[in-house]
Amino acid sequence: MSTDAATARLAFEVVKTACSNCNLRELCLPIGLPQDDLRRLDELVSTRRRLKRGDHLYRAGQAFESIYAVRSGFFKTDVLIEDGRDQVTGFQMTGELLGLDGISSEIHTCNAIALEDSEVCAIPFSHLESLSRQIHTLQHHFHKVMSREIVRDHGVMMLLGTMRAEERLAAFLLNLSQRFKARGYSPAEFNLRMSRDEIGSYLGLKLETVSRAFSRFQEDGLLAVHQRKVRILNTAGLRKLMTHQRG
Amino acid sequence: MSTDAATARLAFEVVKTACSNCNLRELCLPIGLPQDDLRRLDELVSTRRRLKRGDHLYRAGQAFESIYAVRSGFFKTDVLIEDGRDQVTGFQMTGELLGLDGISSEIHTCNAIALEDSEVCAIPFSHLESLSRQIHTLQHHFHKVMSREIVRDHGVMMLLGTMRAEERLAAFLLNLSQRFKARGYSPAEFNLRMSRDEIGSYLGLKLETVSRAFSRFQEDGLLAVHQRKVRILNTAGLRKLMTHQRG
DNA sequence: TGCCGTGTTTGATCCACGTCAACCCTGCAC
DNA sequence: GTGCAGGGTTGACGTGGATCAAACACGGCA
Numbered sequence A, B: 001m002s003t004d005a006a007t008a009r010l011a012f013e014v015v016k017t018a019c020s021n022c023n024l025r026e027l028c029l030p031i032g033l034p035q036d037d038l039r040r041l042d043e044l045v046s047t048r049r050r051l052k053r054g055d056h057l058y059r060a061g062q063a064f065e066s067i068y069a070v071r072s073g074f075f076k077t078d079v080l081i082e083d084g085r086d087q088v089t090g091f092q093m094t095g096e097l098l099g100l101d102g103i104s105s106e107i108h109t110c111n112a113i114a115l116e117d118s119e120v121c122a123i124p125f126s127h128l129e130s131l132s133r134q135i136h137t138l139q140h141h142f143h144k145v146m147s148r149e150i151v152r153d154h155g156v157m158m159l160l161g162t163m164r165a166e167e168r169l170a171a172f173l174l175n176l177s178q179r180f181k182a183r184g185y186s187p188a189e190f191n192l193r194m195s196r197d198e199i200g201s202y203l204g205l206k207l208e209t210v211s212r213a214f215s216r217f218q219e220d221g222l223l224a225v226h227q228r229k230v231r232i233l234n235t236a237g238l239r240k241l242m243t244h245q246r247g
Numbered sequence C: 001t002g003c004c005g006t007g008t009t010t011g012a013t014c015c016a017c018g019t020c021a022a023c024c025c026t027g028c029a030c
Numbered sequence D: 001g002t003g004c005a006g007g008g009t010t011g012a013c014g015t016g017g018a019t020c021a022a023a024c025a026c027g028g029c030a
Helices: A003-017 A035-041 A125-134 A136-162 A165-182 A196-203 A207-219 A235-243 B003-017 B035-041 B125-134 B136-162 B165-182 B196-203 B207-219 B235-243
Strands: A047-051 A056-058 A066-072 A074-080 A086-093 A111-114 A118-124 A189-191 A223-226 A229-232 B047-051 B056-058 B066-072 B074-080 B086-093 B111-114 B118-124 B189-191 B223-226 B229-232
Touching: A035 A125, A035 A136, A047 A056, A066 A125, A074 A196, A074 B136, A086 A136, A086 A165, A086 A196, A086 B136, A118 A125, A125 A136, A125 B125, A125 B136, A136 A165, A136 A196, A136 B074, A136 B086, A136 B125, A136 B136, A136 B196, A165 A189, A165 A196, A165 A207, A165 A229, A165 A235, A196 A207, A196 B136, A207 A223, B035 B125, B035 B136, B066 B125, B074 B196, B086 B136, B086 B165, B086 B196, B118 B125, B125 B136, B136 B165, B136 B196, B165 B189, B165 B196, B165 B207, B165 B229, B165 B235, B196 B207, B207 B223
Parallel strands: none
Antiparallel strands: A047 A118, A056 A111, A066 A118, A074 A086, A074 A111, A189 A229, A223 A229, B047 B118, B056 B111, B066 B118, B074 B086, B074 B111, B189 B229, B223 B229
């Protein structure tokens, strides 16, 4: 790529990145802000950062300064302990925030890793706090985002604590489907960005069990799956599988 | 009790309840606030509420208005789904906050139930938001509290996703121990406020498995347990059990 | 083109925990 | 005291998912 072309491309993206014209503004932090306040948000995003597949956005133990909004791409967060165990705590897609775990101790407590080439907006946290002292709507929305994360975690606890393998995978796929839909993609057909092992870690299962559950769903006509390509054929069936199956 | 005595008692407690002289101020929301700001917090706590063992502080589906600080007593929160499954999502003791899950949708998403006679301070959320727009330290501390809840949830996910029964129970007991210690109680000897079934629900185990793990710990000399009375004899042993045991 | 590495699928076996059931302990009502 | 109810413990047995192992699919590369 020529230098000129690169410059032009950069300029283009700087424009796009301002919250006020970002096409994610209905998903991301600015949601529900009136135009005036929205423009004040533009100063909030200090830097963007591009990551290649496999890159760490941050690591457990690093000092916390910013939270990050996913502009494009796909992430996972995970927690490791010495003895080698690790738990994937979440998968984040466009418009979702990363780094909220770091606020409590001012040190990141998990790793955030790009599962595909990605781009994030860095939002210095002190800046976000000061702006949200001025903009009531922003403050409230930020609180909602944190609370939503807590509610999501409760859902995962329910999943890990009470569901069996196939129910967990069904719940996981329906959740992904619904999030793709909210972003204007097909809720029925999508590519998984994560490996069977990563799905297993998130769901508290071994990769073989995940693979077997996929095969079972395919046998039962609930979905068509080939490697990471998934097509949901029977949403209602998946939903039914997820909720009862018990008793 | 005579009416006069009741009035006197009430007055006494109103005094005690003001955040600025509350003996929980080092554990609870006011942590780290200078005296001046602390006094402004006194107006924050609108009402106290007493609950008897078994009472609901709030239920899933109710409108969210306030968060609650536990003044005395012990709570559990749980999530139920139609088919009868339920998951205990946490146990809360003095100085801890309840209700953060409700912020996201303005509806409580779980039930909060007193496990013993308890008292809470109700903090109207809109009031907390407006005060934290004025008091930087309060705002920051509140963010830390929410973040800490997220980190705690990640810990539970790790526990549910990767640990085996005895490791889970060891982790649970060590966590309780440490929280009792932080409140000035013995970290080695305490009464469980919850049933085996509730512990099991929290840990993703059946009550029989919890009971067997207790018995095993006793056989191994790690603790003495009789019904809900627990005495930890070998903290290091429990900690070792919790971390490796794998490979 | 064939080879290699990484991720996925599938099968055979094992075991930790769930399930079912009996019994026990403690507190409470009478 | 005696009876009863609700939790807790313990045992025998079954099973869902882990583990171990082999083969397969696919992309990258020489």
